[in-house]
């Protein structure tokens with residue numbers, strides 16, 4: 001992995017519009033801060049190599065390096081990444097009235113991991129108004145107050161950095177694919193620190209096609225609704241072309257064409273729809289709004305699912321073949337779009353030592369994805 005300093009990161013990632021506001025560079029040093037949905041460098045730093053650059057999911061990501069580390073395999077062309085199995089799932093809620101996004105699988109698994117002391121703390125994303133706010137949660141029951149999707153890109157990994165600083169050794173994280181990649185970069189120990197410890201004991205990734213930029217989305221929404229009265233937002237799968245806004249009384253619909261106008265430039269380079277470097281990935285299930293699609297990727301993810309099943313906290317069904325095919329197609333299309341954009345902008349597999357490559361992967365694998 002090629003690692004540079006914060007000045008290169010500010011120039012190559014932030015100023016070029018590649019930043020996705022994941023928070024991996026925030027709260028590891030005094031220089032980077034997140035403010036109302038944007039990441040900014042407060043002061044220049046003179047170090048030639050920094051953790052900010054090493055952890056950033058838009059600086060230098062080598063997919064073979066990540067895949068070998070987490071799965072012991074070279075990165076392949078399966079659009080869903082490496083996995084053990086894919087299921088339909090639903091959480092069996094230990095609480096009443098929580099506002100889950102879909103089947104509540106994510107919240108129930110995070111709750112169980114905390115309750116069983118598999119993790120000491122969970123890094124989750126709450127909201128204040130429409131602003132996504134990362135939280136460190138240690139009381140299992142507090143997991144449910146962070147349920148539901150915040151469609152604004154969130155600096156969730158800043159809370160992971162805080163948890164490490166506070167001395168937690170077993171940390172659970174719920175994260176979008178870009179955040180999962182930032183975390184995976186960190187888990188490689190790219191700075192070769194002698195006292196390094198991989199504290200990410202559980203990574204639950206969320207499916208993501210795109211997010212919206214808080215600064216432009218907030219005025220659009222607050223011009224239409226009282227933000228305090230918004231209970232939840234949802235984007236149902238196609239053919240619906242709307243964003244649903246659940247209010248104190250009833251539900252409103254906004255045209256998806258309007259909402260797409262708020263997608264930040266950084267999302268257009270994104271090639272990962274299913275959070276491929278997590279233990280478990282969770283998304284919606286087409287045609288079943290009360291359930292999730294659950295991808296089990298690692299042994300430790302599998303163990304948590306078995307525990308949840310054993311104690312009756314999770315219901316699992318076979319995923320219909322048709323759903324799996326749709327998911328793989330959507331993931332492949334996103335990967336193709338992301339790779340094409342990276343190639344067009346000269347950010348893919350560059351040989352020039354002076355140029356950074358946002359993404360590196362074997363050319364023959366990229367070719368299979370693109371064609």
Ligand SMILES: Cc1cc2nc3c(=O)[nH]c(=O)nc-3n(C[C@H](O)[C@H](O)[C@H](O)COP(=O)(O)OP(=O)(O)OC[C@H]3O[C@@H](n4cnc5c(N)ncnc54)[C@H](O)[C@@H]3O)c2cc1C
Nearest residue numbers: 100101102103104105106107124125148150208209283284
């Ligand atoms: C920006 C975004 C885009 C998404 N796009 C898709 C998509 O295209 N297709 C699809 O199938 N699913 C998508 N999802 C995932 C989906 O909305 C649900 O999160 C998922 O199905 C889990 O449902 P659940 O009921 O188990 O979640 P819940 O039990 O309600 O838990 C939701 C969890 O998500 C976390 N969270 C919420 N917002 C964020 C955020 N911005 N960043 C990091 N963590 C967050 C919370 O901490 C909470 O733990 C998206 C989610 C987000 C945040």
Ligand code: SF4
Nearest residue numbers: 019020022023025056
């Ligand atoms: S993508 Fe994440 S790590 Fe990179 S500059 Fe933006 S907030 Fe920092």
Ligand code: SF4
Nearest residue numbers: 178208210211267270
């Ligand atoms: S589309 Fe990619 S970059 Fe954008 S929020 Fe989702 S995972 Fe992050």
